[in-house]
Amino acid sequence: xxxxxxxxxxxxxxxxxxxxxxxxxxALLLNxxxxxxxxxxxxPDFVALVMLYWYVNEPQRVGIGMAFWMGLLMxxxxxxxxxxxxxxxxxxxFMALVFNRRMGIFDGYKQAPQIGxxxxxxxxxxxxxxxxxxxxFPGWNFFLxxxxxxxxxxxxxxxxxxxxxxxxxxxxR
Amino acid sequence: MIEISPRFFRHSxxxxxxxxxxxxxxxxxxxxxxxxxxxxxxREIFSVIVYPLQKLAHVPVSMYDAASELFQHxxxxxxxAHLKQQHLVDKGQLLRLRALEAENNQLRKLLNATQRIxxxxxxxxxxxxxxxxxxxxxxLDKGSMSGIEAGQAVVDDIGVVGxxxxxxxxxSEVTLLTDRDHSVPVQVVRNGLRSIISGTGREGVLELxxxxxNTDIQEGDALVTSGIDGVYPPGLPVAVVSQIDRNPNxxxxxxxxxxxxxxxxxxxxxxxxxxxxxxGTPAEATKMKSRQEARRQ
Numbered sequence: 001x002x003x004x005x006x007x008x009x010x011x012x013x014x015x016x017x018x019x020x021x022x023x024x025x026x027a028l029l030l031n032x033x034x035x036x037x038x039x040x041x042x043x044p045d046f047v048a049l050v051m052l053y054w055y056v057n058e059p060q061r062v063g064i065g066m067a068f069w070m071g072l073l074m075x076x077x078x079x080x081x082x083x084x085x086x087x088x089x090x091x092x093x094f095m096a097l098v099f100n101r102r103m104g105i106f107d108g109y110k111q112a113p114q115i116g117x118x119x120x121x122x123x124x125x126x127x128x129x130x131x132x133x134x135x136x137f138p139g140w141n142f143f144l145x146x147x148x149x150x151x152x153x154x155x156x157x158x159x160x161x162x163x164x165x166x167x168x169x170x171x172x173r
Numbered sequence: 174m175i176e177i178s179p180r181f182f183r184h185s186x187x188x189x190x191x192x193x194x195x196x197x198x199x200x201x202x203x204x205x206x207x208x209x210x211x212x213x214x215x216r217e218i219f220s221v222i223v224y225p226l227q228k229l230a231h232v233p234v235s236m237y238d239a240a241s242e243l244f245q246h247x248x249x250x251x252x253x254a255h256l257k258q259q260h261l262v263d264k265g266q267l268l269r270l271r272a273l274e275a276e277n278n279q280l281r282k283l284l285n286a287t288q289r290i291x292x293x294x295x296x297x298x299x300x301x302x303x304x305x306x307x308x309x310x311x312x313l314d315k316g317s318m319s320g321i322e323a324g325q326a327v328v329d330d331i332g333v334v335g336x337x338x339x340x341x342x343x344x345s346e347v348t349l350l351t352d353r354d355h356s357v358p359v360q361v362v363r364n365g366l367r368s369i370i371s372g373t374g375r376e377g378v379l380e381l382x383x384x385x386x387n388t389d390i391q392e393g394d395a396l397v398t399s400g401i402d403g404v405y406p407p408g409l410p411v412a413v414v415s416q417i418d419r420n421p422n423x424x425x426x427x428x429x430x431x432x433x434x435x436x437x438x439x440x441x442x443x444x445x446x447x448x449x450x451x452x453g454t455p456a457e458a459t460k461m462k463s464r465q466e467a468r469r470q
Binding site: 025028029030031032033034036040043063064065067068071072073076077078079080081082083084086087090091093094097098129130133134135136138139142 | 188189191192195196198199200201202203205206207212215216219220222223226227229230231233234299301302303304305306307308310312339346353373374375
């Protein structure tokens with residue numbers, strides 16, 4: 001699998017709507033996997049990662065509303081205050097859409113640190129909202145998930161691009 | 174007005190405006206949910222959408238459990254023998270308990286006191302432990318369709334775990350003891366001292382607040398529910414006092430406790446259904462009433 005391909009150097013078929021939906025559902029499923037101990041502290045937010053992939057690579061197909069609705073779903077499945085994840089995701093979506101021109105000239109590896117920053121700022125917004133609501137500070141390993149997410153980014157973007165490449169290849173024949 | 178610009182040039186609201194809209198909407202939702210609790214219905218609809226996903230995400234765990242059961246025949250035989258022994262011991266104690274219960278009822282009748290309420294219990298499985306550091310909650314796989322109501326107490330085999338705070342059709346949310354601002358009325362076993370124990374939002378840390386420095390409490394004291402709230406049945410283990418900090422500069426002592434039960438250890442929990450306590454009229458009030466009625470006549 002070539003991870004280092006820059007997305008803008010090849011012309012791909014436009015992504016199918018159902019594939020975006022499916023990827024988000026799978027990501028939500030991955031977030032819901034019950035883990036304990038260290039694995040739990042290291043579990044990245046897959047929904048945020050997959051969403052960011054679509055915001056960076058297909059900004060015309062996805063709007064900020066999607067981030068908001070996925071955030072509400074996450075809030076409910078996590079039993080947190082309604083709007084807590086929605087807020088963080090909306091801010092992340094905004095940042096990804098602002099940076100998406102710049103991201104386009106980098107490959108997966110070079111995108112990763114920037115994605116890490118976007119993930120971190122989303123978490124900081126969520127943290128600030130929770131602190132204002134009166135929660136205690138959850139400890140520094142709250143941010144570990146973002147770092148793992150950043151490291152997973154090249155692999156994740158390669159996986160998400162694979163089906164599109166397949167469709168493009170079958171079309172060219 | 175006739176639209177003359179072609180589709181390509183038509184602008185939707187700017188990115189900043191759209192983001193601001195959704196950010197404000199989320200802030201509004203947070204305020205509505207945490208301050209006014211208006212969003213019960215919306216939550217219920219969403220929960221039905223999420224439930225199949227949660228069930229599906231739980232499949233690997235149940236498959237792992239089933240597989241490990243297959244490979245552990247010898248251990249199961251051992252466990253079975255152990256359980257049989259335990260059962261015998263428990264049965265003996267149960268017989269004694271029955272006798273004591275009968276005696277207790279008799280004595281309570283003699284004393285004209287209210288009868289202790291018997292609790293019905295239901296076993297539920299933990300469906301999902303949320304990945305959210307800001308609240309301590311778990312989701313159980315039984316909801317209002319199985320008769321679970323908000324307000325019921327949840328216990329495990331060691332002690333109190335928490336309380337059902339939201340019920341959806343197919344699942345229910347349990348707020349754990351350690352959740353910030355979750356409080357339980359307790360009693361010290363050693364001397365019957367009453368207090369209220371509160372969660373701190375940190376895992377495995379509870380606090381007894383507003384206890385004077387000279388309170389008779391020691392490290393290692395066991396705390397059980399006092400039952401005066403009508404939610405938790407009396408006598409269930411809640412926590413053990415782990416640290417007492419008596420600083421004479423403050424009015425109150427800092428008393429930290431560790432919860433007795435562990436949610437991380439077991440998959441099944443017991444939901445107790447306490448019948449709603451009837452608010453009995455105090456003796457004086459009824460006397461006053463009858464006196465007033467007599468005066469009227």
